Amino acid sequence: MFGNYLIGLREGLEASLVVCILVAYLVKTDRRDALRPVWLGIGIACALSLSFGALLEFGTQELTFEAQELIGGSLSIVSVGLVTWMVFWMKRTARHLKAELHGRLDTALAMGTGALVATAFLAVGREGLETALFVWASVRASGEGSSAPLIGVLLGIATAVVLGWLFYRGALRIDLARFFRWTGAMLVVVAAGVLAYGVHDLQEARFLGGLGNKAFDVSEAVPPDSWYGTLLKGVLNFQPDPTVLQVVVWVLYVVPVLVLFFAGRNRPAAPPLRPSDSPAG
Template sequence: MFGNYLIGLREGLEASLVVCILIAYLVKTGRRDALRPVWAGIAVAVLLAFGFGCALTFGSQELTFEAQEALGGSLSIVAVGLVTWMVFWMRRTARHLKQELTGRLDAALQMGTAALVATAFLAVGREGLETALFVWASVRASNDGTHGPLIGVLLGLATAVVLGWLFYRGALRINLAKFFTWTGGMLVIVAAGVLAYGVHDLQEAGWVPGLRNLAFDISGTIPPDSWYGTLLKGVFNFQPDPTVVQVAVWALYLVLTLALFLSPVGFGPGKPKVKGTDAQASDSAQAQAR
C-alpha cells in the first residue's frame, strides 16, 4: 500500500504544482477571465486519465488469459519506461518548471480561449495518463485481492491535492528539488518491482522464456499471506519465488537507473547545480501565488 501511496503522492503533486502555477499566474497578472478555460482543460485531462484507467481495468477482462498476461506485461514495461523518463525529467527541470509553464501560458493568452484549454489540458493530461498507466500496472502487480493498493493511490492523490492547495496559499514551504530527488529514488525502487512483475506476465504469456527456472523460493520463510510478506509485497512488489529472468531484469534496472539518477552527470548538460538554487525551487509555486 505504501508503494501505491507514493505513486499517488508523487504523480499527484506534480499535477497539483502545474495547476497551482497556472492558476496563480493568471490571478497575479489580473487575467481571472482566463480561469474558466484553464479549469475546463484541467477537467478534460482528469476525465481522460480516469477513462483511460477504466478502459485498462475493464477492457482487459474480456481477453483470454494469455492475452491478458501479454497486455499486462507490455503495458507494465511501458509504464516503467514512462515513469523513469518522468523521474529524470522532473529532477532536471523542477527548478525551471515555473518559467516553462508561464511562458506557454503567455503564448496561449495571446492566441485565445482554445489555446488556453489546450495548454491546461496538455500540461495536466500528460501527468494524468502516466499516472493512470503506472497505477494500473502497480495495482495489478500487487495482486493481493484487496482494495489496499487502490486506497493507497487515492490517499496519495488526496495528500497531493492538499499539498498543492497549501502551496497556492503560501502556507507550505519545502525544498522541491530534494523532495523530487528522494521520492524519485523511492519510485525507481517501486518501478523495479513493477518491471519484474511485467516480465513475469510476459513469461506467463509465453513471450519470454524461463518461467520454470526459479532463482529461489523462500515462500516457506516469507509466506505471501503473512503480515511481513504483505508489507514487502505492498512496498516493493516483492515475490518470494521469482524466476532467474525476473531477478536479472530487476537488479539490472535498479542498479543502472539508481546509479544514473544519483549521479550529477545524469541530468543533462547546461544545468549546473548552483548554490542557493534548491532553496529558490522550494518557493517557485508560492512566489506565483503572491
C-alpha cells in the first residue's frame, strides 16, 4: 500500500504544482478570463487518464491467461521506462518548472483559447497517463486481492491535493529539488519491483521461458500471508521465490539507476518556491 501511496503522492503533487503555477500566474497577471479554458484542459486530462486506467483494468479481462500475462508484463516494463524517464526529467526540471510553465502559458495566451486548453491538457495529462499506467502495473505486481492498493493511491493523491492547495494559498514552502530527489529514489525501488514482476508475467506467458529456475525460496521464513510478508510485498513488491532472471533484472535496473540518479546530488539545491509566489502572497 505504501508503494501505491508514494505513486499517488509523487505524481499527484507534480500535477497539483502544475495547476497551482498555471492558475496563480493567470490570477497575478489579471488574466482570469483565461482560467476557464485552463480548467477545461485540466478536466479533459483527468477524464482521459481515468478512461485509460479503466481500459487497462477492464479491456484485457476477456483475453486468455497467456495473453493477459503477456500484455501485463509488457505494459509493466513500459511503465517502468516511463517512470524512470519522469524521475530523471523532474530532477533536472524542478528548479526551472515555474519559469518553463510561465513561458508556455505566455505563448498560449498569445495564440488564443484553444492553445490554453492544449497547454493545460498537455501539462497535466502526461502525469495522469503515467500515473494510470504505473498504478495499474504496481497493483498487478502487489498481488493484493483487496482494495488496499487503490486506497493507497487515492490517499496519496488526496495528500498531494492538500499540499498543492497549501502551496497555492502561500502557507507552504516547498524545496522541489529535494522533495523530488528523495521521492524519486524511493520510486526507483518501487519501479524495480514492478519491473521484476513484469518479467514474472512474461515468464508465466512463456515468452521468456518458464518459472522453474528459482533464484531462492524463502516462503517458509517470509510467508506471503504474514504481516511482514504483506508489508514487504506492499512496499517493495517483494517476492519470496523469484526466478534467477527476475533477480538479475532487478539488480541490473536498481543499482545503475540509483547511482546515476544520485550522481549530481552535491550540486547546490534549488531555492524553495516561496509563499510570496502564490496569489495570496
